[in-house]
Amino acid sequence: MDEKMDEASLFMLWALLRRPMTLSKLAAESSLPRATAHRRLREMEERGWVERSSGLWRATDRARAIASWTARDALGVFLVDRLFHRAVRLSVGGWRRALDALSSSGVEFVLAYETAAYVRTGYQTPSAVFAYVRRRDLERIPAGEPARGLADLVLIPVEELPEWEEVSGFRVVTVERLGVELAAWLGRGIVDMAALGMRPPPSAEEVSDVLL
Amino acid sequence: MSCFEDFVEAASRSGARYALLGAWAVAAVVSFRTTHDVDVAVERADLWRLRAELEPLGYVLVENPRLGKLEFKHRERGDIDVYTESVSGVPVGLILERAVEAEVSGRRVSVASPEDLLLMKAAAGRERDMADAAAILAAAGERLDWEYMARASSELGIPLRDFLLRSLSRLPIQVSNPPKVRKALKGLVEEKLG
Numbered sequence: 212m213d214e215k216m217d218e219a220s221l222f223m224l225w226a227l228l229r230r231p232m233t234l235s236k237l238a239a240e241s242s243l244p245r246a247t248a249h250r251r252l253r254e255m256e257e258r259g260w261v262e263r264s265s266g267l268w269r270a271t272d273r274a275r276a277i278a279s280w281t282a283r284d285a286l287g288v289f290l291v292d293r294l295f296h297r298a299v300r301l302s303v304g305g306w307r308r309a310l311d312a313l314s315s316s317g318v319e320f321v322l323a324y325e326t327a328a329y330v331r332t333g334y335q336t337p338s339a340v341f342a343y344v345r346r347r348d349l350e351r352i353p354a355g356e357p358a359r360g361l362a363d364l365v366l367i368p369v370e371e372l373p374e375w376e377e378v379s380g381f382r383v384v385t386v387e388r389l390g391v392e393l394a395a396w397l398g399r400g401i402v403d404m405a406a407l408g409m410r411p412p413p414s415a416e417e418v419s420d421v422l423l
Numbered sequence: 424m425s426c427f428e429d430f431v432e433a434a435s436r437s438g439a440r441y442a443l444l445g446a447w448a449v450a451a452v453v454s455f456r457t458t459h460d461v462d463v464a465v466e467r468a469d470l471w472r473l474r475a476e477l478e479p480l481g482y483v484l485v486e487n488p489r490l491g492k493l494e495f496k497h498r499e500r501g502d503i504d505v506y507t508e509s510v511s512g513v514p515v516g517l518i519l520e521r522a523v524e525a526e527v528s529g530r531r532v533s534v535a536s537p538e539d540l541l542l543m544k545a546a547a548g549r550e551r552d553m554a555d556a557a558a559i560l561a562a563a564g565e566r567l568d569w570e571y572m573a574r575a576s577s578e579l580g581i582p583l584r585d586f587l588l589r590s591l592s593r594l595p596i597q598v599s600n601p602p603k604v605r606k607a608l609k610g611l612v613e614e615k616l617g
Contacts, residue, residue: 256602257601257602259591259592259594259601259605262592271592272553272589272592273592273593274592276550295596298596298597300597300598300599305454306454324596325456333459334458334459335446335456335457335458336456336457336458337456338454338455338456338558338595338597339597341596341597357599359599360561360562360598360599361453361454361455361558361561361562361595361597361598362597362598362599363454363597365596365597396554396593396595396596397550397553397554397593398550398551398553398554398557398593398595399456399550399551399554399555400550400554401550401551402458402550402551411550
């Protein structure tokens with residue numbers, strides 16, 4: 212499946228945030244051929260931005276939460292969403308073992324998402340190791356099995372590693388980038404954001420029990 | 424020692440009947456995220472036996488009437504939040520009755536059943552609850568007692584179906600082939616909960 216999410220997709224998402232629509236109506240409003248509109252909607256459905264029921268397309272709850280954030284921060288979400296969409300998901304027997312395997316591989320990496328949040332705050336353990344690695348280094352990592360269910364090593368291939376800071380002996384993404392990564396999938400990332408003293412996208416979330 | 428280990432040992436010594444809740448109970452179903460704090464359902468009658476075990480370790484028991492819970496607080500080891508009446512509208516008696524044995528962090532413990540966890544999470548409905556629910560569905564969707572969940576959610580007035588469908592947009596990133604998993608789980612929820 213093509214992994215494009217272009218201006219037409221963003222326009223349709225904007226339109227669906229206002230109200231649910233049929234494919235025909237949405238294609239007309241977007242000035243797109245019906246087949247193109249349908250293809251873009253399917254791509255956004257795969258990424259969890261839109262859903263359909265009873266013949267109507269609508270923005271998902273996640274899309275609504277992100278859209279309520281400031282435009283400056285929300286735009287970054289689309290980049291990390293695209294990068295993580297290409298991730299290689301492996302199963303190596305737990306996130307601690309995954310971190311050991313990655314550290315001993317000799318490959319340069321930058322920890323991301325909930326793994327970076329754990330290194331920075333120690334508040335919530337990660338469910339997996341998320342790390343940016345150079346695409347050309349992927350095959351040098353002594354990998355486990357391709358994950359069938361939940362992976363514990365998630366490698367995000369990039370051309371060059373993102374900006375990083377050293378924390379507790381690990382290279383981790385900058386706080387600013389981490390904030391965007393955590394907001395992109397909401398969920399327990401909201402709790403990490405609270406532990407980092409960040410402002411999450413507006414939501415009904417109760418985070419007052421997080422000890423800072 | 425962490426408050427998780429402190430609690431498990433205190434419960435074992437005192438013979439208190441309990442069920443772990445929250446992230447530690449999710450960890451019994453799927454390897455997911457845990458915090459150093461512990462949430463637990465306990466019979467009121469056992470609270471004082473636990474207190475006798477935990478206070479000598481430096482825990483102080485305080486009441487949090489706003490959130491309807493008691494808290495054993497410790498400066499370094501974290502907090503143990505105790506529910507003795509209900510959790511998000513689900514009665515503690517029901518949670519304890521359906522609690523299951525599981526191994527968590529290398530220890531044999533009693534945890535709330537995954538079905539009751541989903542009911543509690545649906546009633547609370549926060550971001551972290553959706554993420555936990557999606558992880559549970561991805562790991563154990565077919566194995567859940569859907570008949571019980573349909574009946575209990577109706578009796579307790581918990582909007583379980585809508586919550587679970589919303590939760591699917593919080594499917595963990597590390598799930599292999601998320602679109603396929605999301606579609607399958609959507610079908611499962613709609614089939615089982617109407």
